[in-house]
Amino acid sequence: MNKLEQLKQRSLVVADTGDIEAIRRYHPQDATTNPSLLYKAAQLPQYQQYLKDSLNWAEKRGGDVIADASMKLAVAIGREILQIVPGLVSTEVDARLSFDTRASIEYARKLITMYEEAGIGRERVLIKLASTWEGITAASVLEREGIHCNLTLLFSQCQAVACAEAGVTLISPFVGRILDWYKASTGRDDYTAQSDPGVLSVTSIFEYYKSRGYPTIVMGASFRNTGEIEALAGCDKLTISPQLLQELQDDDGELASGLSSDVESQPRPAVPLSEAEFRYQLNADAMATEKLAEGIRNFVADQLKLEELLQKAR
Numbered sequence: 001m002n003k004l005e006q007l008k009q010r011s012l013v014v015a016d017t018g019d020i021e022a023i024r025r026y027h028p029q030d031a032t033t034n035p036s037l038l039y040k041a042a043q044l045p046q047y048q049q050y051l052k053d054s055l056n057w058a059e060k061r062g063g064d065v066i067a068d069a070s071m072k073l074a075v076a077i078g079r080e081i082l083q084i085v086p087g088l089v090s091t092e093v094d095a096r097l098s099f100d101t102r103a104s105i106e107y108a109r110k111l112i113t114m115y116e117e118a119g120i121g122r123e124r125v126l127i128k129l130a131s132t133w134e135g136i137t138a139a140s141v142l143e144r145e146g147i148h149c150n151l152t153l154l155f156s157q158c159q160a161v162a163c164a165e166a167g168v169t170l171i172s173p174f175v176g177r178i179l180d181w182y183k184a185s186t187g188r189d190d191y192t193a194q195s196d197p198g199v200l201s202v203t204s205i206f207e208y209y210k211s212r213g214y215p216t217i218v219m220g221a222s223f224r225n226t227g228e229i230e231a232l233a234g235c236d237k238l239t240i241s242p243q244l245l246q247e248l249q250d251d252d253g254e255l256a257s258g259l260s261s262d263v264e265s266q267p268r269p270a271v272p273l274s275e276a277e278f279r280y281q282l283n284a285d286a287m288a289t290e291k292l293a294e295g296i297r298n299f300v301a302d303q304l305k306l307e308e309l310l311q312k313a314r
Contacts, residue, residue, distance in 0.1 A: 003226070004248035006255040007233055012087070014219060014239035018077050019044070022242040023084050026249070031081045032090035032150070032172070032221075032239050034128065035303040038074055042309055050076050051313045065314075066307050071107075073310070075114045082124055090150045091115075092128035093135075095299035104129060104138035112147050126150040126170060130296055131159040133275055140166035152221070153295040156288035158273065158281035160205040163216060165272045170217040172239065173202045175232070176224035177295070181287045193227035193256070197287075202232055206259055211266040226251070233258030 004026070007013060015028040018041035023031050033041075041047050050073055058068035078089040091111055097103045108127040115125050127147055129135035131154040139149035148169040154160060155174055163171045175198030182197045183189060193199060202220045209218055219237035223229050226247050229238060233255055240248075282288055 001252075002249050003230070003251040003253060003255050004245060007229070007238070007248060010233045010255070010258065011235050012237040013245075014237050015085070015245070016221065016239040016241045017041075018081075019242065020077070020080055020084065021046075022245075023081055026242065026245045028085055028240075028245075030087040030089065030237070030239075031085050032126075032128070033074065033077065033081075034090075034092045034152070035095065035299045035306060038077065039302045039306040039309070041077060042073065042306060047077070048313075051310060055310060055314055066310050069310050070303070070307055071111060071114060073306075075111065075118060078115065078125070079118050079120055082120055088124055088126050090126040090128045092152070092299070093130075093138075094303060095130060095296050096303070098130040098132050098296050099134045101134040101138045101141075104135060105141055108138065108142050108147055108149075109145075122147055128152050128172075130299075131155075131163065131171070131292070132296075133162070133278055136162045136166050136168070139163070139168050143167045143169065150219070153292050153299075155201070155291045156282060156285045157201075157204060157208070158278050158285075159288070159292075160208065161269075162273050162278050164209060164212075164214040165269075168216050170219055170237070171205075172219050172221040173205050174222035174291070174295075175199060175202055175220055175228050176222040177291050178287060179224055179228075181291055185287075193225075193231040196228055196231065198222070199228050199231045202235065203259060206232075206235055206261075207263050210261045211263045212268045213265070214268075227256075230256035231258060234261065235259055 012029040014030040015023045018033045018037040054069040054072040058065045074091050078091050081089045093107045112122050128150045131151045150170045151163045152172045178198035206218045217236045220232045220235045221239045
């Protein structure tokens with residue numbers, strides 16, 4: 001077996017792309033999208049009809065045509081993805097709402113309504129939210145309504161702890177972006193898979209969850225190389241770009257040992273993490289603070305580009 005096939009025996013593989021043809025090629029369990037991936041997909045010739053249909057739908061509704069068309073496009077691509085993958089698709093709440101709990105909840109409810117109107121049950125959709133305190137609080141409300149959430153832009157233990165305590169379905173702790181920060185801040189370029197700060201972060205979160213019996217799924221994300229992926233083989237899920245999926249598929253070597261969920265049991269904290277302690281711990285972690293802010297800015301920038309693309313297509 002090639003390494004991709006070996007990996008699928010140990011972790012559920014998720015395609016980190018909005019490109020439907022790439023998803024068909026690698027047969028992942030799930031797929032995850034974000035504004036950056038949707039913007040890339042929307043520029044491909046085969047997606048032009050999606051843009052037109054989304055705009056026509058939004059114009060008939062009245063209101064904010066571009067905002068509604070953007071949501072409709074995300075749902076349309078998500079629906080197509082779900083015709084291919086047997087599992088779930090993740091669709092993101094507008095990153096401009098990352099610090100607005102109420103607006104995030106309303107946006108998520110609207111996305112789920114649009115999916116249900118398109119014939120897709122909420123059990124097949126994960127709503128993606130940034131791992132801010134407001135995003136996690138929104139997720140706790142949505143989860144109680146049966147709307148399952150994927151908390152993204154997660155770089156620190158305090159974010160992971162808050163998500164578990166909020167009853168979030170799934171988290172996407174980032175690997176490669178953590179490595180990027182450490183390379184830039186230390187000037188080092190000799191990190192191995194075993195010393196990679198992103199790999200170590202996800203390993204710590206994974207072991208924290210398993211040792212305390214939290215059901216929240218850990219899905220490693222944002223990989224820079226296949227060594228990082230192999231080091232995290234055994235993680236509940238791994239979301240991987242088409243390029244790295246291809247590299248794994250082309251490699252007939254033996255997959256590295258990776259993670260084990262067989263860890264010593266530990267008690268859960270007696271007192272849940274408070275908002276004040278969450279904010280203090282996040283603030284104390286320069287890497288997590290900077291990468292969370294940068295990630296939100298980048299998602300907003302690509303959302304604006306997507307809206308500009310829709311505006312030109314009108």
